[in-house]
Amino acid sequence: xxxxxxxxxxxxxxxxxxxxxxxxxxxxxxxxxxxxxxxxxxxxxxxxxxxxxxxxxxxxxxxxxxxxxxxxxxxxxxxxxxxxxxxxxxxxxxxxxxxxxxx
Numbered sequence: 508x509x510x511x512x513x514x515x516x517x518x519x520x521x522x523x524x525x526x527x528x529x530x531x532x533x534x535x536x537x538x539x540x541x542x543x544x545x546x547x548x549x550x551x552x553x554x555x556x557x558x559x560x561x562x563x564x565x566x567x568x569x570x571x572x573x574x575x576x577x578x579x580x581x582x583x584x585x586x587x588x589x590x591x592x593x594x595x596x597x598x599x600x601x602x603x604x605x606x607x608x609x610x
Contacts, residue, residue: 508608509547509550512542512544512566514532523606524604528603536572540569540603542567547561567606571604572602573602579595
C-alpha cells in the first residue's frame with residue numbers, strides 16, 4: 508500500500524510503518540495527525556489518482572518527535588565594502604510515523 512500526501516508545501520510518498528520528517532506542525536508529541544490532502548493511493552496494484560485530491564482518502568500518522576535539523580551557515584560577503592554577515596539556521600521539523608492509509 509502506498510500514498511502520496513501533501514503537507515507543508517511539499518509532497519511525500521508514504522507507506523504504513525514508515526517514518527518521515529515533515530515541516531513542523533503544531534500537533535504535540537504522541538498524538539495522532541490526519542493528512543487529508545492525499546494526491547494518490549495505490550492498493551493491491553490498483554492506482555487511484557486524485558483530481559487534484561482523492562475523495563475520502565486519508566492518511567493517519569503518529570507524531571514521534573519535534574526537533575530541529577542540522578545547522579547550516581549563511582554567509583554574505585561583498586568585496587571591497589567591509590560587508591560580512593554570518594548567520595546560522597536550524598530548520599524545525601516533525602517526525603511522523605505513518606500508521607494507516609484509508610481509502
